Amino acid sequence: MKKIEAIIRPEKFQDLRAKLSEIGISGLTITEAAGTGKQKGQKGVFRGTTFQIQLLPKLKVETVVENEQVDEIVAIIIEACNTGEIGDGKIFIHPIEEVIRIRTKERGAEAVL
Numbered sequence: 001m002k003k004i005e006a007i008i009r010p011e012k013f014q015d016l017r018a019k020l021s022e023i024g025i026s027g028l029t030i031t032e033a034a035g036t037g038k039q040k041g042q043k044g045v046f047r048g049t050t051f052q053i054q055l056l057p058k059l060k061v062e063t064v065v066e067n068e069q070v071d072e073i074v075a076i077i078i079e080a081c082n083t084g085e086i087g088d089g090k091i092f093i094h095p096i097e098e099v100i101r102i103r104t105k106e107r108g109a110e111a112v113l
């Protein structure tokens with residue numbers, strides 16, 4: 001299993017969620033986040049004055065899935081969240097050792113769905 005952690009533009013979330021739902025992905029966790037990437041939060045030039053915003057609001061979307069689903073989900077995230085502009089975000093993929101559903105004590109593939 002893998003945890004797909006995507007840092008995205010908040011306004012892309014509804015579209016992403018709908019697309020994930022279409023392929024049966026409903027288990028996810030969302031965290032409001034703030035961060036910077038390569039541009040260190042610099043957004044651009046406003047009326048000739050360069051201004052700096054150190055941390056930009058982002059959403060962190062985490063979903064744990066079986067290995068075979070990773071490529072499809074990454075493609076969906078890119079499709080839903082790519083604008084081509086700086087700040088589109090990043091995807092981190094983590095190995096997951098175990099998943100346990102607390103209610104039933106199921107583990108692994110049975111617990112992740």
Ligand SMILES: Nc1ncnc2c1ncn2[C@@H]1O[C@H](COP(=O)(O)OP(=O)(O)OP(=O)(O)O)[C@@H](O)[C@H]1O
Pocket residue numbers: 007033034035036037038039040056058085086087088089090
């Ligand atoms: N190396 C990193 N580690 C952790 N979080 C990161 C990292 N890079 C980016 N992020 C998170 O992703 C958000 C979006 O990053 P962003 O898309 O600006 O990345 P970038 O590398 O600057 O790419 P781009 O040039 O397309 O803007 C950041 O606000 C931050 O929350």
Ligand SMILES: [Mg+2]
Pocket residue numbers: 036037038039040086087088
């Ligand atoms: Mg950036």
